[in-house]
Amino acid sequence: MKRRLFIASSLSAALAGCSAIGTRLNDSRFRDVLTSVEALNHALLDTHGLAKEYAESDIDRMFRVNGFDTPMDPAYVALMKGNYGAFHLTVDGAVERPQRFSLAQLRSMPLQTNITRHDCVEGWSAIGKFRGVRLSDVLDVVRPRAEARYVVFHCMDRSPEGLPYYESLDLHQARHPQTLLVLDLNDKPLDADHGAPLRLRVPTQLGYKSAKWVARIEVVASFATIFSGHGGYWEDQGYEWYAGI
Amino acid sequence: MAQRSVVYRHSIATRLTHWAFFLAFLALISSGLQIFNAAPYLDASDKSNPAQRVLSIDSTDAHQGITTIFGHRFNTTGFLGYTDDGMGGRTDRAFPGWLTIPSYQALADGRRWHLFFAWIMVISGVLYVIVGVLRGDLRELILRRSDLPKLWPMQLYYLRLRKEPPPHGKYNPLQKLAYTTVLFILAPLIVLTGLALSPSFDAAFHPITVVFGGRQLARLWHFVIMLLLILFFATHLVLVATTGVINHLRSMITGWYRLGAHDGTGI
Numbered sequence: 487m488k489r490r491l492f493i494a495s496s497l498s499a500a501l502a503g504c505s506a507i508g509t510r511l512n513d514s515r516f517r518d519v520l521t522s523v524e525a526l527n528h529a530l531l532d533t534h535g536l537a538k539e540y541a542e543s544d545i546d547r548m549f550r551v552n553g554f555d556t557p558m559d560p561a562y563v564a565l566m567k568g569n570y571g572a573f574h575l576t577v578d579g580a581v582e583r584p585q586r587f588s589l590a591q592l593r594s595m596p597l598q599t600n601i602t603r604h605d606c607v608e609g610w611s612a613i614g615k616f617r618g619v620r621l622s623d624v625l626d627v628v629r630p631r632a633e634a635r636y637v638v639f640h641c642m643d644r645s646p647e648g649l650p651y652y653e654s655l656d657l658h659q660a661r662h663p664q665t666l667l668v669l670d671l672n673d674k675p676l677d678a679d680h681g682a683p684l685r686l687r688v689p690t691q692l693g694y695k696s697a698k699w700v701a702r703i704e705v706v707a708s709f710a711t712i713f714s715g716h717g718g719y720w721e722d723q724g725y726e727w728y729a730g731i
Numbered sequence: 732m733a734q735r736s737v738v739y740r741h742s743i744a745t746r747l748t749h750w751a752f753f754l755a756f757l758a759l760i761s762s763g764l765q766i767f768n769a770a771p772y773l774d775a776s777d778k779s780n781p782a783q784r785v786l787s788i789d790s791t792d793a794h795q796g797i798t799t800i801f802g803h804r805f806n807t808t809g810f811l812g813y814t815d816d817g818m819g820g821r822t823d824r825a826f827p828g829w830l831t832i833p834s835y836q837a838l839a840d841g842r843r844w845h846l847f848f849a850w851i852m853v854i855s856g857v858l859y860v861i862v863g864v865l866r867g868d869l870r871e872l873i874l875r876r877s878d879l880p881k882l883w884p885m886q887l888y889y890l891r892l893r894k895e896p897p898p899h900g901k902y903n904p905l906q907k908l909a910y911t912t913v914l915f916i917l918a919p920l921i922v923l924t925g926l927a928l929s930p931s932f933d934a935a936f937h938p939i940t941v942v943f944g945g946r947q948l949a950r951l952w953h954f955v956i957m958l959l960l961i962l963f964f965a966t967h968l969v970l971v972a973t974t975g976v977i978n979h980l981r982s983m984i985t986g987w988y989r990l991g992a993h994d995g996t997g998i
Contacts, residue, residue: 492968492969492972493965493968493969496968496972497961497964497965497968500757501757501760501761501829501830502829502830504757504758504760504761504832505761505828505829505830505831505832505833505834506829506834508758508761508762508832508833508834508844509817509832509833509834509835512832512833512837512840512844513833517840517843519847520843520844520846520847521843521847522847523846523847523850524846526850527846531929531931531932531935532931533931533934534931534934534935535934535935535936535937536934537930537933537934538933538934538937538940544777544778546778550779603777603778603930603946605928605930605933605946606770607769607838607842608769608770608838609766609767609769609770609928609950610770610779610947611777611778611779611946611947612778612779613778689930689934690930690931690934691930691931692930720839723839724837724839724840724843725839725842726842726843726846730929730930730931730932731846731926731929731931731932
């Protein structure tokens with residue numbers, strides 16, 4: 487039918503034209519205009535309230551593995567073979583008392599558990615039971631100095647190009663009561679594929695914030711000089727630093 | 732060219748917000764399909780659950796594009812699943828490059844476009860309504876109780892089963908139904924279902940995510956409402972095209988509309 491053909495062809499022409507123009511604009515300075523709304527979204531939505539906590543029966547026992555490959559370098563393999571006994575978390579930067587924490591020290595701190603939904607930027611979600619130390623409690627031990635604004639997480643995994651994974655939160659997000667340094671997933675110590683021995687968990691933001699294989703936490707006034715300066719590996723690839731939306 | 736038959740129909744504010752809304756709509760569809768491609772399936776559940784999968788767009792090892800809707804498999808090779816990679820070739824990809832922004836696979840860029848044009852759509856939609864209220868135009872556009880008995884006669888007229896349309900004002904009852912649904916039901920819902928995908932929005936306004944049945948279901952509703960908006964857009968295009976396309980376009984660009992036998996055919 488002629489009319490149907492007309493609708494289909496007008497719609498596809500409009501969308502195809504939109505795609506072609508959009509692609510050219512995307513590769514131009516127009517992209518800076520697009521990125522401008524991130525600050526607005528951050529200001530409006532920020533981090534308020536608590537992520538919903540689920541029941542035991544909602545847990546995905548085979549929690550989906552995503553992100554970079556599990557580290558295979560000799561240092562990590564040695565750690566893994568020693569059941570992470572030699573692992574230390576270094577917390578330094580703009581803090582009054584830089585410190586190294588062994589796993590035993592972390593486990594002796596008050597442990598929190600939350601069953602929360604992990605929301606991936608790709609669109610899928612999975613529910614896990616996360617147990618660990620509140621990041622806020624660790625910050626209380628090292629005491630951020632007055633100039634401190636961000637907490638940067640340096641990880642042991644690397645992109646296929648060899649760039650290390652890293653992430654960052656501002657102090658408000660870092661102090662959120664559900665932001666954990668996770669030791670156990672689904673009642674078992676983290677396994678290598680899920681970020682052993684220590685990962686971050688930020689249920690109020692998209693999954694790429696929840697960095698795995700965290701080895702060092704650096705408190706800074708600004709992350710502008712760290713790697714490409716956008717506050718995280720994926721942020722350096724164009725993703726939003728404010729991953730609440 | 733009788734001057735008395737030309738009326739000033741759309742204010743400058745109405746015209747600007749109309750076209751801004753239209754541009755944002757196209758950009759949101761294309762960038763939304765780009766985002767969909769990163770997880771090309773929709774589940775009727777809170778967390779992802781293959782047992783409650785309503786739609787998936789996959790490819791086989793033999794480079795066949797397979798679209799599965801409620802368990803029914805369709806071979807959609809070339810259009811969905813195994814299709815245009817946006818760079819002159821073909822690849823495993825749900826929606827084709829000619830439908831997405833950017834045309835090549837780039838989730839980060841698709842999100843930047845989507846979150847930016849979501850604001851353009853919201854701002855132009857809200858301004859459109861405010862201007863309509865201030866100028867009084869909106870009153871003529873909103874479906875009223877008195878329009879309800881006229882809906883079916885109007886449908887009969889469109890189906891050519893009735894010679895004359897029921898008496899109506901500037902907009903007929905079916906137009907009012909369509910505009911009222913889009914402006915006051917579908918547009919707010921597409922914004923809310925989109926926000927329900929956001930973990931920070933979910934933490935701050937959890938009951939809204941619950942209303943939609945959880946994050947993955949909100950993603951499904953977001954997609955379904957997009958299809959309904961496309962249906963409205965298609966109908967809108969047909970009616971514009973068949974009732975004096977030049978006259979309509981001119982009135983939405985310059986504001987001036989020529990009244991005539993069939994609202995300006997042949998102009």
